[in-house]
Amino acid sequence: MTAHPSRVLVLNSGSSSVKYQLLDMADSSRLAVGLVERIGEETSRLVHTPLQGDGAGKREKNAPIADHAAALKAVAEELSADGLGLDSPELAAIGHRVVHGGLRFTAPTVVTDEVLAEIERLVPVAPLHNPANITGIRTAQALRPDLPQVAVFDTAFHTTMPEHAARYAIDVETADAHRIRRYGFHGTSHAYVSRATAALLGKAPEDVNVIVLHLGNGASASAVRGGRCVDTSMGLTPLEGLVMGTRSGDIDPAVTFHLQRVAGMSTDEIDVLLNKKSGLVGLCGDNDMREIRRRIDEGDERARLAFDVYVHRLRKYIGAYYAVLGRVDAVAFTAGVGENAAPVREAAIAGLEELGLAVDSGLNAVRSDEPRLISPEYARVAVAVVPTDEELEIANQTFALVAAGPGEDAVGGLA
Ligand SMILES: Nc1ncnc2c1ncn2[C@@H]1O[C@H](COP(=O)(O)OP(=O)(O)O)[C@@H](O)[C@H]1O
Ligand SMILES: CC(=O)OP(=O)(O)O
């Protein structure tokens, strides 16, 4: 028996995927990382990479995985094969990314039946995400009922938004009765990246104002003043804001009435249209920026249009958050597109020299996993590529909470 178990398993369950990492918090090292994708399809794939010891080396399995519960069982088997099974006494906790925590959860929280019920109550406002998170928690509980399961919420970092940024300009009574307001998502990433950006500048988070552009399949921007979020682009649900892989982002809400009245579409059909058949995929048929760039290079007009719409929206948010913050020290690009797509970064910042923003094309072309500046020496505002690490952040928050012990009040402020 280990006196002080120091390992944390992190589960990031998405709508059709599970990303996971096993970390040892004694030295923040990774023991194994992996991904199950295309859950529920014939072409499911599990990629598991043990990172230490004799088992090191990537393993890949291609076989149908019916649902998230089956995915987690497969992950548990892979870990066991490396002697890193969930039965290990060295495991201190399991940390779960939970996308929607409403206003209730402002901090990482040990999962109880009551906490789980609250996460369930929020399913209607995160229908693609919260159900997967709940399955992840339930399956992990079944495998290790004795271990603390900790929920780390995407919404938590954004609960500092001032009322005037969080409130929609609709009837106050209606909004309050149904808890309609802007919550914001990807908060774990925005928190981590804004801190890492301050570190890259050699400053304390309290001393810098940062615009964080989290551009993954889902995408969101945030304005962070002195380490606190003051605005973010996602709203009641992760549909608002930037153009995403399959989501429209901002749209005139009257489009939905029009589709109902004129096109005869149901509410569910419109939901699917805006969440799954819009964004880049709706504009050009592809949601992967690599494929879109390849098509542009071949002269494909639809791919060009999709890219231009994507970048135009991004530029609008950079301008908006510049105005919200007043003074900007850095613009940080992160997540799959932000970290890898140099043409997106270049196009997003082009022509903004009057705002003190510029990108050095040589620096922008460098590929690296490290946080780095891509702005020229003379630029007043730093432009940076700062790889996100939601799993490490979740592990840190999870371990800090369980290490604090049961005396600590685990539940964040009530709203
Ligand atoms: N080398 C690359 N060049 C351009 N875009 C990339 C590259 N690698 C990944 N991406 C983009 O990143 C997206 C995935 O980002 P990621 O942050 O992993 O998303 P999520 O966590 O939402 O699944 C892909 O859909 C693709 O558009
Ligand atoms: C909240 C959200 O959009 O998450 P993801 O980018 O993982 O889909």
Ligand SMILES: [Mg+2]
């Ligand atoms: Mg992501």
